[in-house]
Amino acid sequence: MDLFHNLAIGFSTAAQPANLLYAFSGCLLGTLIGVLPGLGPLATIAMLLPITYALPPEAALIMLAGIYYGAQYGGSTTAIVVNLPGESSSVVTTIDGYQMAKQGRAGVALSTAAIGSFFAGCVATLALAALAGPLTAAALLFGPKEFFALMILGLILASVLSSGPFIEGVGMVVLGMLLSLVGTDLSSGTQRFAFGVPQLFDGLDFVPLAMGIFGFAEIVKNLEQDDKLSLVTQKIANLFPTREDFRRMIPAMLRGTTLGTLLGVLPGGGAVLSSFASYTLEKKLSKHPEQFGKGAIEGIAGPESANNAGAQTSFIPLLTLGVPSNVVMALMVGAMNIHNIQPGPEVMTKNPALFWGLIASMWVGNLMLLILNLPLVGLWVKLLTIPYRYLFPAIMVFCSIGVYSINGGTFEIYEAAAFCVFGYVLIKLQLPAAPLLLGLVLGPAIEENFRRAMVLSRGDASVFLTSPLSAGLLAAAAVAVILITLPAIRARREEALQE
């Protein structure tokens, strides 16, 4: 069968000793940085990006994927042990995870998260492998208007899922798209919004922007809060869930995995949506809803499986359609561009070893995390005891060197400093940064496809509605907008997204 043939290609790439080593170091470094409070996968990947510049493309992507899962895993550890989510997808893990930790069951909570993530990772790898072929074939049917509609859907869903009012999320998307216009207009060669600064002719770089907003501005915010971490001080002794624990966590894992695998594929979806949805589902189905928030193991097993499955299947739109579905995937686009890979349907046909190798290495990475993390949990927890006053200068050092090494010039460092101020303004105004970054990344492709579609239709905008596929995608976007503006659903969403 094709699937097994492809997976065999993948595993022969992923299992090369060098690539195993890169996957391993990616997982290790990702966990190491991701476990530090306030550093989510995005900041972790951005910081570690320069390490992968010198590697061959396969190795670089394999390592970055490892960093991603590692950082996400590290985020769960912080969520459970210090009640501090590393990023929004581990917000729900804090609810029951920290309660379990306070009851002296931190070890069980951590191993539940690990086992759930691993199981979900296995299933999602298979789903990714099985879906990649058909979706890539579908992508070849896409013309400019379909791509335009798909990206609009993705951006709408991303704004729906961001915290804060929907309209402000859309505003951030549009602002991001405007920022993406900085640089050379490809069709006419005109310099737009560059003001004669040569470093801006290629546009605003994604990495200094992400570092400024998610690295530096986040530090200013953390310094201001000034409160002590509520670290669980008991020794983490028992890692093994009891038989009763298993009985309760297995069904939750199965449901979480299914939910995450499906929701991850949605543009705009991914880990965050999956984990929230899974928590809500578990609470609804449970015979003991009153235990939720007081240390219910289902509240960890479900969301942790869901977010890992979602994280993995969110690679599907990127690898098959070339459309990043969330901010982390947007950063992966940046990483691929550095290695001259244009994400999209061509990757699979032109470079099967890279494509399937990446997929296979995801499974390998999940296995490594399981083996790596449970025994080392004590070490990760120790890392958390480093006082923030020593930690944040270190983060600043890594970010600054990382930004410098993009082009080997200081311009990007100034750019990051400017976005630190901008990011701080966003934090103060409670405006979500994720939609801004997605708008920034998707902006050029949206403009290009929009202009091409309009040329083909001789300026008739109704083509977007007369083509069945693009009309369907736009209709889905419209439904999302209508649903989100209905009062009843708005209230539910606020409940689910509140932090």
Next chain:
Amino acid sequence: MMARFAIRDQRAFAAGALFLGFAIFFYVVALGYPAGTAARMGPGYFPRMLAIVLAAIGLAVMVRAMRSTAERQPLRQWDWKGLAWVTGSVILFALLLFPLGLVGSLFVLIVVSSKASHEFTWKGALANAAVLIALCLLVFVYGLGLRLPVWPALFN
């Protein structure tokens, strides 16, 4: 901003104003680029379209912030000092990287940024600088072979 004017949600009002400000800026600059027609769009068409959308969103957010049903939300306190130390240390790093080399500029970055913490001590900051500089040299310069100026330009 005066609270007796009906701006109940100051946060949202400021957010809307931010959108509107950016929209005006981009629109005005985009007026300098040819717009073309819908069938043959010039470089100015898409930016103007986006700027109009953003302006509409900005206005909507501002109007909503003034409605009597809006939740009362004052603007939050700003920590200008922390922001200045952190941003300033990054700018200093960029300025000093070539004249002072990595060792000197990292030293400045670490010490100046440490000042942003309420728990700043000279002893702690200096020790941290020593450890981090050694780590960076090991990892980035000798380990990964990144091309960075290590020592001050004077010595080269």
